[in-house]
Amino acid sequence: MATDILTRPRRGHLTKRRLLVEAGMVVAIALILILIVPAVISGFRLGLLGRFLALAIVALGIDLIWGFTGLLSLGHGIFFALGGYAFAMYLQLNTLADGQLPDFFSLYGVTELPWFWQPFYSLPFTLVALVLIPSLVAGMLGYLVFRNRIRGVYFSILTQAALVVFFNFFNGQQKLINGTNGLKTDTSTFWGNQVGSAEMQFTFYVLTVVFLALMYALCRWLTSGRFGRMLVAIRDDENRVRFSGYDPTSFKVLVFAVSGAIAGIAGALYTVQSGIVSPQYMDIAFSIEMVIWVAVGGRATLVGAILGAVLVNLARTLLSENFPEVWLFFQGALFLLVVTALPDGLVGWLRYRLGNRVRAWLGPSRSVVTPPLLELDPNVREEKREAIDKR
Structure with missing residues (x-):
C-alpha cells in the first residue's frame, strides 16, 4: 500500500509524458508524410501510398472492434462502400449543370433524378452522410x-451474410447507382478542379494523412480509460461483465457504430484517390483482407493496424509488379508466417520478443527512489524506506 501511495503521482506524470511523446511522434510522422515523402517519390507512388493510408483508416476501425472488443467483423466492406458512394454521388452531381442528370441514367431511360440523390447536391450534407449513414447501418445491424x-x-457469419446481401443489392441497381459499373470520380470536379488532377490528388493525400492521425487519436482515446477497459473486459469475459451489472450490448453497439463511421471516412478518401466506387468494395475477399491487415500488424495495438495495412498492400503491389504470375504465393506465405510464427503480429513480436531481448542485453534496471519520497523529511523518509524494504 505504501508503495502504491508513493508512486501514484509519479505514474500519472509518466502517463502524461508518454501521451505527449506519442502525440509528438504522430505529428512528426504526419509532417514527414506531408512534407518530405512527396519530394522523394513519384506521383504514381504517392497516389498508391494515399490509398494505402486510406485503407489503414479502416484497419483502425477493425482493430477497435476486433482487437479490443473481440468482435470479428467480416463485413466491413459495407460501411467502406457506403462512404465511397456518398461522396461519389456528390461529385457526380457537382460536376453537372442545373437540371442535368449523370450520363449513366440516360442508358437506362431514367429522366428524373431519384429522390435519394437530391440531398447530395449539398456538400455539408454529404460530409455528414458519409459518416452518419455507415454508422447508422452498423449500429442497427x-x-x-x-x-x-x-x-x-x-x-x-452474420456480418459476412449481410455483406453478401448488400453486394447483390448494389450490383442489381443499374438504374439507380449504375450497378456493377459503379460511379466514377476522377473526371468529376471538386473545389473547381478535376478530381483526377495532380493538385487534387495531392490535396486528398494530405487529407488522408490528417484523417489517419485524427482517427488514430480517436481510437487511442476510446481505448484508454474506463471505456477502453470495458471493451477489453467484454472481449475477455462478457458474462462476467454482465453479472457485474453492466450491459455489454450498448457498449458493443456503440463501438461497432464508431467503427462503421471510421470505415465510411476511409471509403470516401479511397474512392477519390482510386477514381471509382463500385460494389466490388463489398466483395467478400476484400473484407477478409481488412482483417488480415490487422492480424499481420498486431491486434489491439492500433499502430499494428496501420503498419499491417500499409505493409501488406505495399508488398502486394511490389510482388505483383515483379512476380505477376506467382505473387499470390508470396502473399500466402506471408500470412502463414504470421499465423504460425508471429501470432501477435509484427508489433506484438517487436514489443514482447524483441523487447525482452533488449532488456536482457541491458541487464536489470536499478531501483530509483521516487520524487515524492525524496521530498519527505529525512526522518520520515527513512521510516518509509524501512516500510518499503519490509514489503
Missing part, C-alpha cells in the same frame, strides 16, 4: 445481433 447475445463465429 449491431443492435439486431447483440441484443440476441450473438457473438463469436456466429457474429462473423
Whole structure:
C-alpha cells in the first residue's frame, strides 16, 4: 500500500509524458508524410501510398472492434462502400449543370433524378452522410445481433451474410447507382478542379494523412480509460461483465457504430484517390483482407493496424509488379508466417520478443527512489524506506 501511495503521482506524470511523446511522434510522422515523402517519390507512388493510408483508416476501425472488443467483423466492406458512394454521388452531381442528370441514367431511360440523390447536391450534407449513414447501418445491424447475445463465429457469419446481401443489392441497381459499373470520380470536379488532377490528388493525400492521425487519436482515446477497459473486459469475459451489472450490448453497439463511421471516412478518401466506387468494395475477399491487415500488424495495438495495412498492400503491389504470375504465393506465405510464427503480429513480436531481448542485453534496471519520497523529511523518509524494504 505504501508503495502504491508513493508512486501514484509519479505514474500519472509518466502517463502524461508518454501521451505527449506519442502525440509528438504522430505529428512528426504526419509532417514527414506531408512534407518530405512527396519530394522523394513519384506521383504514381504517392497516389498508391494515399490509398494505402486510406485503407489503414479502416484497419483502425477493425482493430477497435476486433482487437479490443473481440468482435470479428467480416463485413466491413459495407460501411467502406457506403462512404465511397456518398461522396461519389456528390461529385457526380457537382460536376453537372442545373437540371442535368449523370450520363449513366440516360442508358437506362431514367429522366428524373431519384429522390435519394437530391440531398447530395449539398456538400455539408454529404460530409455528414458519409459518416452518419455507415454508422447508422452498423449500429442497427449491431443492435439486431447483440441484443440476441450473438457473438463469436456466429457474429462473423452474420456480418459476412449481410455483406453478401448488400453486394447483390448494389450490383442489381443499374438504374439507380449504375450497378456493377459503379460511379466514377476522377473526371468529376471538386473545389473547381478535376478530381483526377495532380493538385487534387495531392490535396486528398494530405487529407488522408490528417484523417489517419485524427482517427488514430480517436481510437487511442476510446481505448484508454474506463471505456477502453470495458471493451477489453467484454472481449475477455462478457458474462462476467454482465453479472457485474453492466450491459455489454450498448457498449458493443456503440463501438461497432464508431467503427462503421471510421470505415465510411476511409471509403470516401479511397474512392477519390482510386477514381471509382463500385460494389466490388463489398466483395467478400476484400473484407477478409481488412482483417488480415490487422492480424499481420498486431491486434489491439492500433499502430499494428496501420503498419499491417500499409505493409501488406505495399508488398502486394511490389510482388505483383515483379512476380505477376506467382505473387499470390508470396502473399500466402506471408500470412502463414504470421499465423504460425508471429501470432501477435509484427508489433506484438517487436514489443514482447524483441523487447525482452533488449532488456536482457541491458541487464536489470536499478531501483530509483521516487520524487515524492525524496521530498519527505529525512526522518520520515527513512521510516518509509524501512516500510518499503519490509514489503
